[in-house]
Amino acid sequence: MGNLSGKVALITGASSGIGKATALAMAEQGATVGLLARRQDALESVASQMGGKGLVLVADVTDENAIQENVAQLVSKTGGLDILVAAAGISLKAPFVETTTDTIRRIMEVNYMGTVHVTKAALPHIRERKGSLVAVSSLTGRQATPEYSVYGSSKFALQGLYDALRIEMLREGVHVGVFSPGFVDTPLRYSVLQGNGLVHEKPPVPPLRLWPVETCVKKILELIRKRKKEAMVPGFVRYLFALNDLVLPDWVSDYYLRYKFGYLGRNR
Numbered sequence: 001m002g003n004l005s006g007k008v009a010l011i012t013g014a015s016s017g018i019g020k021a022t023a024l025a026m027a028e029q030g031a032t033v034g035l036l037a038r039r040q041d042a043l044e045s046v047a048s049q050m051g052g053k054g055l056v057l058v059a060d061v062t063d064e065n066a067i068q069e070n071v072a073q074l075v076s077k078t079g080g081l082d083i084l085v086a087a088a089g090i091s092l093k094a095p096f097v098e099t100t101t102d103t104i105r106r107i108m109e110v111n112y113m114g115t116v117h118v119t120k121a122a123l124p125h126i127r128e129r130k131g132s133l134v135a136v137s138s139l140t141g142r143q144a145t146p147e148y149s150v151y152g153s154s155k156f157a158l159q160g161l162y163d164a165l166r167i168e169m170l171r172e173g174v175h176v177g178v179f180s181p182g183f184v185d186t187p188l189r190y191s192v193l194q195g196n197g198l199v200h201e202k203p204p205v206p207p208l209r210l211w212p213v214e215t216c217v218k219k220i221l222e223l224i225r226k227r228k229k230e231a232m233v234p235g236f237v238r239y240l241f242a243l244n245d246l247v248l249p250d251w252v253s254d255y256y257l258r259y260k261f262g263y264l265g266r267n268r
């Protein structure tokens, strides 16, 4: 049995990718895990790999009442809640001018309001146990990135929310952390939206390295164990951000990203 024995976790986005891999790893370490997403069959398949440690919770994170009910159901079955990992999210890659306001609203509804709903529902229980709240953000929520203006701004909003919540919760002993990965090898690549709200016919080719999901799981578990305020993949990027701010103004944030995303040579 691992070091999460006796703990109860709730993971949104547990039917796929980062949420699913985190749920499996937590169950392996002894936690009981509430698996929340919309696709029941996918959640049941994850639960079937968890030796009775997984509880399937079918809900859409944009539906506040459904989230409240599902969290209440989890707590009534398990007696409490120690950890939230809010990983449910959708992606969009498109220039801002090509993105409709309906699509922008949808991204904010799922990525930002979805996390708000689950955080509101989980917080009273996590407070009782001085547990952990973790939001899965993105490096595009730390560094403005061309064609991720809308997706990135949903993650910047999450970062702001969780950074402030971390300070508000300090005296209560609740840990609040943000996990921000670069591009990760998950099924998300096949559902990235265009500006018109339809999925890209061909998954956009990541302009930077694609990281394995296992690297993310390791970082998320360490973030929780050490009660850190943030973790990133790749880890070295934090030093690039610091250098960018202090020593190399505009180099990483402008020239490098313009080069990688094919914006060099265009009019500024």
Ligand SMILES: NC(=O)c1ccc[n+]([C@@H]2O[C@H](COP(=O)([O-])OP(=O)(O)OC[C@H]3O[C@@H](n4cnc5c(N)ncnc54)[C@H](OP(=O)(O)O)[C@@H]3O)[C@@H](O)[C@H]2O)c1
Binding pocket: 012, 013, 014, 015, 016, 017, 018, 019, 036, 037, 038, 039, 040, 042, 059, 060, 061, 062, 086, 087, 088, 089, 090, 091, 110, 114, 136, 137, 138, 139, 180, 181, 182, 183, 184, 185, 186, 187, 188, 189, 191
């Ligand atoms: N993969 C990357 O390159 C990458 C990079 C940076 C950050 N991230 C972030 O990491 C998180 C997980 O992404 P992933 O790569 O693991 O993607 P994924 O494999 O596509 O998984 C996304 C998960 O979110 C759930 N979800 C989506 N909309 C939902 C809704 N309205 N209500 C409830 N659940 C919903 C999906 O479940 P259902 O479809 O069953 O509802 C699925 O379980 C996201 O927040 C994403 O923004 C990913």
